[in-house]
Amino acid sequence: MPSIVKPLVTHPSLVRNNLGLTIRDYEGSMSTLCAGCGHDSITAAIIRALWELSTPPHMLAKLSGIGCSSKTPTYFVGGAHGFNSAHGRMPAIATGANAANRQLTYLGVSGDGDSLSIGIGHLCHAIRRNLNMLYVIENNGVYGLTKGQFSASSDVGSKSKKGEANKMAPIDPIQLALTLGATFVARSFSGDKAQLVPILKAGLAHRGFAIVDVISPCVTFNDHEGSTKSYKHTRGKHHVATESDFVPFANEIVGEIGPVGATTIQMHDGSSLRFTKVPEGYDVTDRMAAIDYLRTHQGEVVTGVLFAEEGVPEMHEMNNTPAEPLATLPFSKLCPGSSALEALMADFR
Amino acid sequence: MPSRINDFAIKLANVNGTGSASANGLIMQAIFRMGVPVSGKNLFPSNIQGLPTWYEIRVNPKGYTARALDYDLIVAMNAQTYKRDVAEVRDGGFLLYDSSWPLDDELIRDDIHYIGIPLARMCNEAFAAPRERILMKNIATAGALIELLNIDAAVVEQLLEEKYGKKKAMRESNKKALKLGADFIKNNFTYPLEFHLKTMHANDDKILIDGNTATALGCVYGGATVAAWYPITPATSVMDGFKEFCEQYRKDPETGVNNFAILQAEDELAAIGMVIGASWNGARAFTSTAGPGVSLMNELLGLAYYAEIPAVVVDVQRVGPSTGMPTRTQQADLLECAYASHGDTKHILLIPANPNECFHFAPKCFDLAERFQTPVFLMSDLDIGMNDWVTPKFTWDDAYTPDRGKVLTADQLEKIKKFNRYLPEEGTSIAARTLPGVHEKGAFFTRGSGHNKFGGYTEIPDEYAEVMDRLLKKHKEAAGWVPAPIIERRLNEQGESAKVGMITIGGCDPAVREALDILADMGRPMDFMRIRAFPFHADVEEFLASHDYCYVVEQNRDGQLCSMLMLETPVAKDKIRPILIYSGFPLSAKHVIDAVTAQLEELNAIYR
Numbered sequence: 001m002p003s004i005v006k007p008l009v010t011h012p013s014l015v016r017n018n019l020g021l022t023i024r025d026y027e028g029s030m031s032t033l034c035a036g037c038g039h040d041s042i043t044a045a046i047i048r049a050l051w052e053l054s055t056p057p058h059m060l061a062k063l064s065g066i067g068c069s070s071k072t073p074t075y076f077v078g079g080a081h082g083f084n085s086a087h088g089r090m091p092a093i094a095t096g097a098n099a100a101n102r103q104l105t106y107l108g109v110s111g112d113g114d115s116l117s118i119g120i121g122h123l124c125h126a127i128r129r130n131l132n133m134l135y136v137i138e139n140n141g142v143y144g145l146t147k148g149q150f151s152a153s154s155d156v157g158s159k160s161k162k163g164e165a166n167k168m169a170p171i172d173p174i175q176l177a178l179t180l181g182a183t184f185v186a187r188s189f190s191g192d193k194a195q196l197v198p199i200l201k202a203g204l205a206h207r208g209f210a211i212v213d214v215i216s217p218c219v220t221f222n223d224h225e226g227s228t229k230s231y232k233h234t235r236g237k238h239h240v241a242t243e244s245d246f247v248p249f250a251n252e253i254v255g256e257i258g259p260v261g262a263t264t265i266q267m268h269d270g271s272s273l274r275f276t277k278v279p280e281g282y283d284v285t286d287r288m289a290a291i292d293y294l295r296t297h298q299g300e301v302v303t304g305v306l307f308a309e310e311g312v313p314e315m316h317e318m319n320n321t322p323a324e325p326l327a328t329l330p331f332s333k334l335c336p337g338s339s340a341l342e343a344l345m346a347d348f349r
Numbered sequence: 350m351p352s353r354i355n356d357f358a359i360k361l362a363n364v365n366g367t368g369s370a371s372a373n374g375l376i377m378q379a380i381f382r383m384g385v386p387v388s389g390k391n392l393f394p395s396n397i398q399g400l401p402t403w404y405e406i407r408v409n410p411k412g413y414t415a416r417a418l419d420y421d422l423i424v425a426m427n428a429q430t431y432k433r434d435v436a437e438v439r440d441g442g443f444l445l446y447d448s449s450w451p452l453d454d455e456l457i458r459d460d461i462h463y464i465g466i467p468l469a470r471m472c473n474e475a476f477a478a479p480r481e482r483i484l485m486k487n488i489a490t491a492g493a494l495i496e497l498l499n500i501d502a503a504v505v506e507q508l509l510e511e512k513y514g515k516k517k518a519m520r521e522s523n524k525k526a527l528k529l530g531a532d533f534i535k536n537n538f539t540y541p542l543e544f545h546l547k548t549m550h551a552n553d554d555k556i557l558i559d560g561n562t563a564t565a566l567g568c569v570y571g572g573a574t575v576a577a578w579y580p581i582t583p584a585t586s587v588m589d590g591f592k593e594f595c596e597q598y599r600k601d602p603e604t605g606v607n608n609f610a611i612l613q614a615e616d617e618l619a620a621i622g623m624v625i626g627a628s629w630n631g632a633r634a635f636t637s638t639a640g641p642g643v644s645l646m647n648e649l650l651g652l653a654y655y656a657e658i659p660a661v662v663v664d665v666q667r668v669g670p671s672t673g674m675p676t677r678t679q680q681a682d683l684l685e686c687a688y689a690s691h692g693d694t695k696h697i698l699l700i701p702a703n704p705n706e707c708f709h710f711a712p713k714c715f716d717l718a719e720r721f722q723t724p725v726f727l728m729s730d731l732d733i734g735m736n737d738w739v740t741p742k743f744t745w746d747d748a749y750t751p752d753r754g755k756v757l758t759a760d761q762l763e764k765i766k767k768f769n770r771y772l773p774e775e776g777t778s779i780a781a782r783t784l785p786g787v788h789e790k791g792a793f794f795t796r797g798s799g800h801n802k803f804g805g806y807t808e809i810p811d812e813y814a815e816v817m818d819r820l821l822k823k824h825k826e827a828a829g830w831v832p833a834p835i836i837e838r839r840l841n842e843q844g845e846s847a848k849v850g851m852i853t854i855g856g857c858d859p860a861v862r863e864a865l866d867i868l869a870d871m872g873r874p875m876d877f878m879r880i881r882a883f884p885f886h887a888d889v890e891e892f893l894a895s896h897d898y899c900y901v902v903e904q905n906r907d908g909q910l911c912s913m914l915m916l917e918t919p920v921a922k923d924k925i926r927p928i929l930i931y932s933g934f935p936l937s938a939k940h941v942i943d944a945v946t947a948q949l950e951e952l953n954a955i956y957r
Contacts, residue, residue: 056789057789057792058785058786058787058788058789058791058792059786061630061785061786073794074794074806078792079789079792080792081783081785081786081791081792081793081794081795082792082793082794082795082796083626083629083794083795083796084794084795084796084797084798085622085625085649085652085795085797086622086648086649086652086797089618089619089622089648089649091619091622092614092618092619092620092621092622092623092626093622093623093625093626093629094626095577095612095619095622095623095626096575096577096612096622096623096624096625096626096627096628096629096630096634097626097627097629097630097785098626099575099577099610099612099623099626099627099632100574100575100626100627100628100629100630100631100632100634101630101631101632101785101786103786104630104785104786121615121616121618121619122615122618122619122622124615125614125615125619129612316610319607319610319611320605320606320607321606321607321608321609321610322601322604322606322607322608325630325631325632325786326574326575326608326609326610326627326632327574327627327630327631327632327784328631329574329608331572331750331751333601333608334569334572334573334574334599334608335569335570335571335572335745335749336569336570336598337745337747338744338745338746338747340598341570341743341744341745342742342744344566345556345742345743348556348557348558349381349382349556349557
């Protein structure tokens with residue numbers, strides 16, 4: 001299907017962000033996903049988050065693999081550079097892209113098939129490198145584009161549309177990310193935009209690898225009775241563990257005191273992640289606490305920012321690369337020239 | 350036998366992991382410094398310690414440096430391979446062995462000479478530490494060879510000085526061991542042997558370097574900033590070299606930051622993905638790998654081809670299929686690389702024959718990859734990559750500027766109405782690309798799915814075919830930009846070139862040239878062509894057309910270069926005569942002559 005272009009007419013009363021852009025400027029082409037697809041809600045949340053952050057569209061690199069989720073970068077920020085790569089390989093492409101130009105904002109969109117099966121190795125190693133990007137998994141527990149096979153995130157006992165029950169244990173991207181040392185770990189639900197938008201904003205502001213697993217029901221192949229990734233099941237089991245607001249540097253509000261356990265995490269760029277609700281005894285900067293919390297809430301869809309740690313060196317810091325993009329370094333800085341070569345030749349005598 | 354100066358071959362049989370490589374390298378380098386044409390071939394196992402390994406050294410006053418296969422002296426230091434090693438000594442040749450233990454009767458040949466040196470006993474007496482006793486046996490052997498072959502002792506001393514300058518104890522141990530070996534020869538044998546060395550001046554403008562180091566240096570000079578790789582034999586030393594040169598040349602003198610990034614990937618799938626991501630963002634990026642790595646990279650190479658993203662892949666070919674023989678050499682990835690990935694794909698290959706070409710072809714790979722917005726392979730092989738070659742000193746033209754291809758700047762984008770990624774100017778086959786972050790007008794969606802010339806998704810037959818046709822045209826156009834083949838015609842007295850040609854590639858070059866000289870002496874003159882790139886340069890077709898038939902010498906079983914010539918040029922199948930030597934060791938002129946002779950005999954039998 002060729003992409004469908006939306007009308008460009010915008011209402012003059014639309015609010016403009018710091019760049020003078022309206023939210024329409026952060027839209028892409030029309031979605032070709034099924035009506036009611038969770039992914040479209042996530043797309044809407046991404047659009048809002050980027051607009052609110054005033055990210056210059058052309059400074060955004062949006063990348064994806066293959067699958068329904070990976071189609072979605074076409075549907076947001078038409079003015080950004082997009083890369084719809086190969087199945088599971090997006091983290092590798094993003095790693096190289098980021099290595100060449102660290103000044104762009106990197107947003108990867110993936111699915112449970114893309115991230116937890118064919119590309120799980122790349123995801124793991126992107127986490128290890130603490131690649132500076134926001135990595136969104138649109139998790140529906142099913143292969144949509146190939147019509148309904150179980151994915152690696154399907155729960156034991158969850159039923160396929162044909163009634164078959166999944167027998168193998170699921171891979172939980174959140175637990176995976178926590179054990180691999182991811183520095184920003186959150187889960188949300190496509191049906192909860194109010195929660196998702198600030199999480200996405202915080203993930204974008206985070207320096208390092210931010211993974212956001214978003215339960216995103218597939219209305220066509222996995223929204224039936226017996227599925228554990230349906231709207232009904234997710235709503236029923238939704239457990240909001242933490243609530244947080246993303247506070248940009250310029251609008252910081254001081255003096256407001258949150259309830260018990262509330263805390264604020266200072267982000268690298270001067271913004272902050274302000275928690276308004278954290279369960280008693282839960283420290284969002286304690287990796288083991290997050291793992292424990294998930295264990296004690298098995299069977300529930302635990303959401304919110306579950307772990308965040310600022311200040312861990314990201315890939316560029318580990319590699320001691322310059323502040324400017326490697327891609328734009330002048331050739332004179334890269335080529336040692338003829339006299340250096342002549343001198344070097346003596347070493348090979 | 351008359352004395353033979355600077356014209357002989359020796360083979361050193363060792364156990365790997367015993368320090369033999371350093372002793373062998375010392376001898377090789379000393380001969381090089383004596384100005385004598387020399388080559389060293391390391392025939393080693395895929396193992397770290399305990400298995401047989403051989404090192405061959407050939408010297409030749411005319412500069413023939415391919416393997417000789419005719420050993421005047423074999424240094425047998427490995428009891429595991431005694432039998433095979435003894436059998437390989439030429440009639441009247443010499444075997445040097447460790448006489449700390451007696452030789453079995455079955456190892457005694459009455460047509461060769463034996464030089465027994467009690468190396469283990471001498472080293473056990475002279476050195477205390479067990480490891481040192483093993484290491485120094487090799488150095489003591491080198492000491493014996495200094496006397497037997499008349500290696501300049503002052504040169505050896507100088508080399509030790511350079512190598513162990515600050516490590517006094519190591520230097521002294523080495524000196525002591527050298528003396529042990531040398532003195533034993535002086536006291537017990539006639540020396541030097543009838544074949545030995547004499548100083549020449551053939552290497553004044555030359556260096557001794559392996560191809561992988563040369564490739565790494567070429568990547569630094571070509572301006573590569575992002576390198577992604579996964580460890581694999583025999584390509585690992587490309588990245589080792591790149592790192593070392595980057596540490597030397599790419600540390601910003603003011604800030605101390607690294608003007609490079611080396612990413613050790615989780616696998617080759619990721620390594621090529623990183624290269625594509627970095628190139629998409631405008632960096633010069635490369636990966637180094639071998640055949641098994643290219644197999645994994647196939648998927649994304651198709652993406653880079655179709656989405657038109659530059660990528661440079663250094664393939665140091667080893668013996669396949671599957672794991673094959675990782676430490677042995679072949680040119681058996683030609684087809685794999687030329688047509689890598691599913692669907693219709695064609696790539697650009699540059700095929701160097703020696704470290705000098707590795708160095709110069711590396712920047713050329715980046716130029717071509719960016720000009721044609723496509724993957725480019727540097728097709729090295731283990732023989733070129735891991736053996737030390739005597740090659741002319743590298744030079745660099747400071748006037749070189751990288752060919753970045755058609756990349757629109759912010760100013761250019763500002764002026765255009767609308768950017769269409771895959772729409773080239775009328776009459777051209779390459780469309781301008783844009784880099785992320787430069788200008789909002791340059792934004793587009795890169796995809797490996799069907800797309801039309803505007804960059805939009807398509808499943809419309811004509812739109813798909815239009816882009817594919819242009820990609821083919823683009824690949825054909827590259828034939829005019831790749832290095833031309835090296836052609837040397839053997840003109841007769843009437844000034845006519847030979848009726849028969851011999852075509853080869855890569856590391857076969859020295860063996861084929863030597864064979865052609867010998868064949869000419871036998872009254873069988875043939876013209877020479879070494880192909881250096883794919884798509885084939887126009888001169889390749891011309892050479893094929895202007896000869897009655899051509900032998901094609903390559904190191905693989907299936908005649909991959911032959912296949913490509915038949916597929917991609919109009920040459921008739923019966924004009925191509927494959928000479929395929931693919932058992933894994935570097936080529937010798939003997940292999941080529943034997944094969945030609947066999948084919949001629951067959952022909953004579955038919956046409957008698």
